[in-house]
Amino acid sequence: MEVTGMAHREKSQRGEIIAVCSAKGGVGRTVLTVNLAIALRKKNIQISVVDGDFQFGDIGLALDIQSTLSIKDIVEEADSLDQYSLVNFLNKHESGIKVLSAPDRPEYADLINEPIIDKVLDLLALEHDYVLADTGVGLQEKNLPFIEKADQILLVTTLEMATLKNTKLMLETLETLGLEDKVQIVINRSTMTSVINAGDVSGILGIESPYYIPNDFNVASQSLNIGIPFVINQGKTDISKAYFKMAEQLTSRREIMVFKQKEPSIWSKLFQQSKRIKEGG
Ligand SMILES: Nc1ncnc2c1ncn2[C@@H]1O[C@H](COP(=O)(O)OP(=O)(O)O)[C@@H](O)[C@H]1O
Numbered sequence: 001m002e003v004t005g006m007a008h009r010e011k012s013q014r015g016e017i018i019a020v021c022s023a024k025g026g027v028g029r030t031v032l033t034v035n036l037a038i039a040l041r042k043k044n045i046q047i048s049v050v051d052g053d054f055q056f057g058d059i060g061l062a063l064d065i066q067s068t069l070s071i072k073d074i075v076e077e078a079d080s081l082d083q084y085s086l087v088n089f090l091n092k093h094e095s096g097i098k099v100l101s102a103p104d105r106p107e108y109a110d111l112i113n114e115p116i117i118d119k120v121l122d123l124l125a126l127e128h129d130y131v132l133a134d135t136g137v138g139l140q141e142k143n144l145p146f147i148e149k150a151d152q153i154l155l156v157t158t159l160e161m162a163t164l165k166n167t168k169l170m171l172e173t174l175e176t177l178g179l180e181d182k183v184q185i186v187i188n189r190s191t192m193t194s195v196i197n198a199g200d201v202s203g204i205l206g207i208e209s210p211y212y213i214p215n216d217f218n219v220a221s222q223s224l225n226i227g228i229p230f231v232i233n234q235g236k237t238d239i240s241k242a243y244f245k246m247a248e249q250l251t252s253r254r255e256i257m258v259f260k261q262k263e264p265s266i267w268s269k270l271f272q273q274s275k276r277i278k279e280g281g
């Protein structure tokens, strides 16, 4: 199905940036990013993916991308970069999504700075209906430009106690930063056996209407290992259906924010917050 209006997006309209975040590693951010991206692409709209896990990014693996072309290659050209030259750094996946990979070695992560991330996201949003960014764990410095720029933050959790505890802490911090309206919780592996039921998570985290993705370790891990997202070749499974439903919900509640107010940077807010705590105020 084609989403009316979006495929004919006017150039003046900016696509939506979605940051895929989590308070803990290994909860399924990368699996979510690639499968949601392709589920959205099946609506015949323009999708790009940025691997923002700059040290240990797995998007290339999850999509079986062989090229070593990455955001690191942009660093030297950052000043002259525009939406036309940016295309040369994107890996084209057979599904039609465009991928900006993470550097192939963790030591290169430090070369990527906030102005580059900002510029890349802005340029991608000019040309794509959705820009999905996989991110590193938690609120580390390199994640903040993604969190700040995002129109929506998908905060992925599982039902494990430690993950839920840290998800709650991260959610509270995002609330303190005034970003709660952008946050949507995704309960991944929601059908796994746990002392906590998926239905209790809303109450625990104090949120409404999370997304639920069922547990299917065989399908998820095999898909990661062979580099083919399951929404491509296992579309009939419950886990794929959950992603198609999520894509449907995201596009149906979409509002493109063309004019965004410039707000103080997230760093200065965090800084002011820790200063207040230190001063006991
Ligand atoms: N819905 C799911 N059901 C079962 N296993 C899952 C699910 N989603 C992800 N996984 C598994 O969880 C592990 C971590 O996923 P990954 O996307 O690499 O996490 P992250 O990017 O957050 O570190 C992988 O082995 C993956 O196969």
Ligand SMILES: [Mg+2]
Pocket (backbone or CB within 6 Å): 029, 030, 031, 053, 057, 058
């Ligand atoms: Mg990952």
